[in-house]
Amino acid sequence: MSEVELTRERVEDALFRAGYWLLFAVIMLPIVVVFVTSFQRGEYLTFPPQEFSLRWYAQFFASAEWLSAVRDSIVIGVGASVLSTALGVTGSLAVQRSDSTLARVLPPVILLPLLLPPVVIGLTLLIYFNRVGFGNTYLTIVVAHTLWATPLVFFVMQSVFARFDWDLRDAGMDLGARPSRVFYHVVLPNVRSGVVISAVVAFIVSLQEFIMALFLKSYEVQTVPVLAWTSLQSSLTPLVSVVSAFLVAVSVLGVLVSAALMNIEWLAEQL
Structure with missing residues (x-):
């Protein structure tokens, strides 16, 4: 490689790194502004703050209304995460091990909720649940968020199962184990990271979702984004x-917890 080519490669590498860090800064700047302004002392939102205080954090944690919204968001997020993970994992597993026409048609159909605007889904579900007389707001929002999060789980697990060695599963079946035992003892340990990531993604999607929760809320149940609006x-x-800042912190905490759970064996070896 000539000196000119080497210099050009270094310049291109430097420009790429500069563009990468610039993009990262642009993405992180709003989050920084949010965290900084959350510590300001004044009555009105300004940046940069003139004085700093924990006044608004104290007001947040002392408010029964906000704590109730936090509880509702967590309950709904956990419910949507569990349901969408179960549906996405089982659906992806079925598609991976089938050559039928349904297995080829199912992935585009599962993608449909992501292509529809949330306002359409929220309004449709509101009309449907009112028509059938279903009034449990917790469950209605969980169903709505599950409908939105399941496609994400499905396609994450499609990628995970595509890298799985299915000869291990076939060996377990040949040894006489039931499909459920083979999945629990052979398949699941090898795809655990993907399942954990899928569950965390579903929880974060549910925690941040606003439009469908706005349509389906009630006086007793409303999520943090709805109350913020x-x-x-x-x-x-x-x-x-x-x-x-609370929503960002919970999302980051969820990612850190999932990372810790996926590396628990490595951590045990280090300790």
């Missing part, structure tokens, strides 16, 4: 930044 209609205070 309601608060924004009356005033723009740093409490909104506190709520946003």
Whole structure:
């Protein structure tokens, strides 16, 4: 390689790194602004803050209304995560091990909820649940979020199962084990990371989703994003930044916990 080519390669590498870090900074800047403004002391949201205080965090954790919204968001998020993970994993497993026409048609059909605007899904489900007389708001929002999160789980697990050695499963079946035992003892340990990631993604999607939850909420049940929207209609205070910081922190915590769970064996060896 000539010196000119080497210099050009270094310049291209430097430009790529600069563009990468610039993009990263642009993405992170709003999050930084949210966290900084959540510590301001004033009544109105301004950047940069003139004074710093934990006043709005204290108000957030002292508010029964906000804590109730946090509880509702977590309950709905866990429910949607469990249901969408179960549906996505089993559906992806069925498609992987089948050569039928249904297995070829199913992936595009599963993709449909992601292509539809959330407002359409939310309005349709609201009309449907009212028509059948179903009034459990927790379950209606869980169903809506499951409908949206299941395709994400399905396609994540499609990628995971595509790298799995199916000869291991066939060996377990040849040895006389039931399909459920083969899945639990052979397949699941090898795809555990994908299942954990899928569950975390589904939980975060449910935690952040706003439009469908807005349509399906009730007086007793409303998620954190819905309550934040309601608060924004009356005033723009740093409490909104506190709520946003809370959602970001929970999402990051979920990613860290999933990473820890996936590397628990490595961590045990280090200890």
